[in-house]
Amino acid sequence: MGHHSCCNKQKVKKGLWSPEEDDKLIKYISANGHGSWSSVPRLAGLQRCGKSCRLRWINYLRPDLKRGSFSSQEEALVIELHRILGNRWSRIAKHLPGRTDNEVKNLWNTSIKKKLLSGTDGAVPALGTFPVIDQYNPSTGSDEAGFLPLNDPNPNLILKSQQYQLQYFTPPITMLRDLDHHGEQNNNFRPSTWVHFPTLIPYSSDSCSSITWSLGYDHAQPHDDSVVLIDPNQEEDHQNFSLRSAPAPHDDRIGLIINNPSITDQPPDNNATILAPEMPELYEIINCGIRVGSKSGCTSFTRN
């Protein structure tokens, strides 16, 4: 139960990895790939369990890992994603290039949890409070990039009940750039297509257990074709994020209803719309950012 054949062998070393072991593992995987993890220890000459090798590689030795402490932006993103996804650390980590589920988990358990429990507002800045950049420059590929330009942020996105972490939401450019539809890194992404969202207004459902927000105009009809729905319980890979029919308001899924979003190749018009590159994760994050309220009462947005 839970034991793997490769781990039952005697002479399997446990505990911290030595530099020599790391070196062996790096050399082997660099040359051959990991293949079957259970065979890696034998082929690499390690007295380790295959699972241990896999963990060591994924959490520490992988060349694409970003070492060092989390930035404030990353912390805020973790908080926001945790609100939708819960303790699904691997799913959260997919939105943080170079970070592992273990790192995210540790961050949450050691740092963020305490900050939130102690109620130290401002300890983790709101996503929308970070500096913005003019444009993402693909040639630089800087991970230090801030957020999409938002010179005139839509006041409708200011959350009264959750100002401690989210005043108005703009997606981290790194998330938009680095992930393709499968959550994999995609450095070729360029926001050539834009989705123009109308003004955000709340969509009240019969039961506040399912809180849905409409972006503009009237409430979406239950089977309006121009609706984006995201099910946080569904595997991301199976969410095509295409416009599709919405279920009835009593559906348990969290819904982001977008009425008639227009998809164009025109650059953003910050005065009128909320703009975002056409990326699945963006929809998910936006969905997260604007899902507010509780069973006892749906919180409304406030205006300046």
Place this chain on the structure above:
DNA sequence: AAAGAGAGCAACCGCCCGGGT
């Protein structure tokens, strides 16, 4: 300077799931 407390983090454990037989 030493000891204790607390924080941070790497790694293990146990479970679940999917594929193969």
Place this chain on the structure above:
DNA sequence: CACCCGGGCGGTTGCTCTCTT
């Protein structure tokens, strides 16, 4: 259909480092 095996994930542990007294 049942079983086995490997991969993956979340929870937990325990070691190490840093800070405080």
